[in-house]
Amino acid sequence: MKKIAVCYKWVLSDADIRINERTRELDMEKCKPQINEYDRMGLETGVRLKEASGCELVALTCGAATEASAKDALSRGPDAVYCLDDPVMAVADATATSKVLAAMIRSISDVDVVICSEGSSDQYAQQVGPRLAALLGFTSVSYVSKAEVQGDALLLERKLEQGTECVKVIGPVVVSIVPDICEAPIPSVKQILAAKKKPSIKLGLADIGLSADSVAPLLHVAGVKAPLSERKAVRLNPDGVSISEAATALARQLAADGIL
Numbered sequence: 544m545k546k547i548a549v550c551y552k553w554v555l556s557d558a559d560i561r562i563n564e565r566t567r568e569l570d571m572e573k574c575k576p577q578i579n580e581y582d583r584m585g586l587e588t589g590v591r592l593k594e595a596s597g598c599e600l601v602a603l604t605c606g607a608a609t610e611a612s613a614k615d616a617l618s619r620g621p622d623a624v625y626c627l628d629d630p631v632m633a634v635a636d637a638t639a640t641s642k643v644l645a646a647m648i649r650s651i652s653d654v655d656v657v658i659c660s661e662g663s664s665d666q667y668a669q670q671v672g673p674r675l676a677a678l679l680g681f682t683s684v685s686y687v688s689k690a691e692v693q694g695d696a697l698l699l700e701r702k703l704e705q706g707t708e709c710v711k712v713i714g715p716v717v718v719s720i721v722p723d724i725c726e727a728p729i730p731s732v733k734q735i736l737a738a739k740k741k742p743s744i745k746l747g748l749a750d751i752g753l754s755a756d757s758v759a760p761l762l763h764v765a766g767v768k769a770p771l772s773e774r775k776a777v778r779l780n781p782d783g784v785s786i787s788e789a790a791t792a793l794a795r796q797l798a799a800d801g802i803l
Contacts, residue, residue: 544598544695544714545653549589549621550644550671551582551604552663553612567768576608578615581660583727585720588690589658590620595692601625601651605643607633610745617738618730625651627746631755636762637666641674643758646751648679655714656697657681661721672719684710685719 555574563570578586586602593600602616605627616624625647632643648654657679659672676683689700693711701708702721730738748754777796780789797803 544592544596544692544697545655546599546601546651547589547592547656547658548648548651548654549582549585549600549602549658550675551586551602551612551616551660552579552665553577553604553606553609554579554663554665557664562769567771569767569769576611578612578619579660579663579665580727581662581664581720581722583619584722584724585658585660586616586619586621587725587727588718588720591725592656592690592692592697593620598656599653601654603627603644603647603651605629605632605640605647606635607631610743613743614735614738615730617741617743618734619727620734621741623742623744625744625746627748627751629748629755631748631758634760634764635758636760637668637670637674638762639758639760641671641678643748643751643753644671644675645678646753647746648675650746650751655716657715657717659717659719661686661719672717676717679715679717681715681717682712683717683719684712687718687720688724690718690720690724 553576555571556577559574561570561573589600600621601623602621603625604612607628607630609626609628613624613626627643627647648657657675659675662669672685673683684699684701686701686703687699688702691698696711696713697716699710699712699718701710748758779792794803
């Protein structure tokens, strides 16, 4: 292997999402940006493959206001990070994202292994990895739960519905990993300080030969609302019914509903 490129997405933390009880719309005002949780496993996978092979490791991301992600990404092990920052990418779908990432990878020489997570925490479309492989003309291996270096090749395990498949592949290849491939450690103070000395390269669409029109999304999101949750709210102890009688009534109701 010559160079590994790990793709990651800068997303809003879903832990801080609030729901408007009246409209069921999502309130993102207090959400802080972070590296997509699943992509942290991708970065750690890249670090382990780098340690085993001695190759170069870079990270790349595209979106709106992505430059702030560079320090966090670099503290997780890559030698350099490439950030494409453009407002039009705020509404990018999987098609546009794949097109931009493919152009970014072409602009970086000697990349023969690309790592993507199975999906992002905000959309989880599960399309970018395979689309990216098709655009680059690379082999695509998805649902990877284990990755090891074996000479000039990668030995990959794929988690499938009815078992595990072992694949040996020589790059160029796009590897799409599942979340349980590894645990992503929290960067140490030493790693955070070292990240300041690593290169962060900022790119624009023109730098990779694309325009805003060429990355216009095909998918338009009309709105996102929280699911409507309706409960029966059956009261089992009205008018001072005893706990024993209420428990009996509850068991009878659960049995009638097919739960017991």
